Amino acid sequence: MITAILVDDELINNSNLKALLNRHCTSINVLATATNADEAKIQIIELKPDVVFLDIEIPGKNGFDLLKSINEPDFDVVFVTAYDSYGIMAIKFSALDYLLKPINITELTRTVERIEQSVQAKKQNARLDNLLQLLDKKQNNDSQKIALPTQKETYLVPVKDIVRCESSNNYTTFFLINGSSHLISKPLYEYDELLSPYGFVRCHQSHLVNKTHVTSILNEDAGYLILDHTAQKIPIAKQRKSEVKSLLKL
Structure with a gap:
């Protein structure tokens, strides 16, 4: 009991x-x-x-x-x-x-x-x-941590170490700067709400990106965000392109 x-x-x-x-x-x-x-x-x-x-x-x-x-x-x-x-x-x-x-x-x-x-x-x-x-506001944005509860373990991850988040149905995968990833059984919109005050940009229905890791926008199709450490191409939804550019000040 x-x-x-x-x-x-x-x-x-x-x-x-x-x-x-x-x-x-x-x-x-x-x-x-x-x-x-x-x-x-x-x-x-x-x-x-x-x-x-x-x-x-x-x-x-x-x-x-x-x-x-x-x-x-x-x-x-x-x-x-x-x-x-x-x-x-x-x-x-x-x-x-x-x-x-x-x-x-x-x-x-x-x-x-x-x-x-x-x-x-x-x-x-x-x-x-x-x-x-x-x-108590003892954490500033650089030291802020978020709890990521996976099936086996709960990880306390510094927000600055998160490169991007990607959704799949009601699951969200967090990709970290050290190359590791964590699959969380919560939808992306919940983390969009939590992480947007820390510089994360919802560029697509399936993608949330830490803007500190964005180096440029590739003008192909509706557009792609290029990330610094892997040169990954993250798609931008057509209806979000103006908002994304504004948030990134590009």
Whole structure:
């Protein structure tokens, strides 16, 4: 069994989530619930749960403050929030799980399945540490890392080392400057949203490119981006050509 603590300032929300877990996720054993950060911290230290379902917006200290107050957290976290924007970008960047209220049962069961795998492999801590650094803005663009969860392992990769991303159905392959690659079971549009603030250009439906590795545009067909380290030709969609040129200042 996977042990859990639920943290939400509304008692009814804790009760509803506990009922959903009991009904649909029988591998989860809820040890306790809490309505504020101080109470939750005591329970986490005493009960040592495998996972904490944590509301971001709790009175006084919020969910992120709670995590920062715990020395070397060794549990998984599923963020539960009614706000689609508050902290979600940092959570996605760190490949951590979150649920939006009202909780969708399908999303809940999928999340618990991932938690089961994570608890078995104990690969959460590096991602959680990455999240806390993002929230504290301790990483600049040169040192920023993104979590890439593959089937076997989660890699924390410096954003500057990513040359390009290429989609295939609902999968995305990351190509790194050292020649390695990682296949991730998420669609490209999710990484387009995350990486565009770091100079990545969506030149094609299937391609996202780090503009620091672009040397020129080849004027063949609709056009191609030429990458510096391999002289690769990455296609530009005809409808995106003007936007791409503008972003690259070419």
